Amino acid sequence: MAFPEPKPRxxxxxxxxxxxxxxxxxxVRAVRFNVDGNYxxxxxxxxxxxxxxxxxGTLLRTYSGHGYELL
Incomplete structure (x- = not known):
């Protein structure tokens, strides 16, 4: 019985x-990076x-005022 080759990691x-x-x-509920990692x-x-x-490590802008906890 032959087994398949293991996939490279x-x-x-x-x-x-x-x-x-x-x-x-x-x-902090979530963190997302842009494609380049600049933001x-x-x-x-x-x-x-x-x-x-x-x-x-600098804060550029804060968005608030919607009244709901973010997930």
């Missing part, structure tokens, strides 16, 4: 922490979205 992603962003949003968007239990430059 995908390369491991880096596990090194480069920056820590102090979001001040309570529990990231966080959403938290404080009902805000925050746009960041993750390379510099």
């Amino acid at each position: 995908p390369p491991e992603l880096p596990q090194k922490r480069l920056k820590t962003l102090d979001c001040g949003q309570g529990a 990231c968007l966080t959403c938290g239990s404080d009902k805000t979205l925050k746009l960041w430059n993750p390379l510099r």
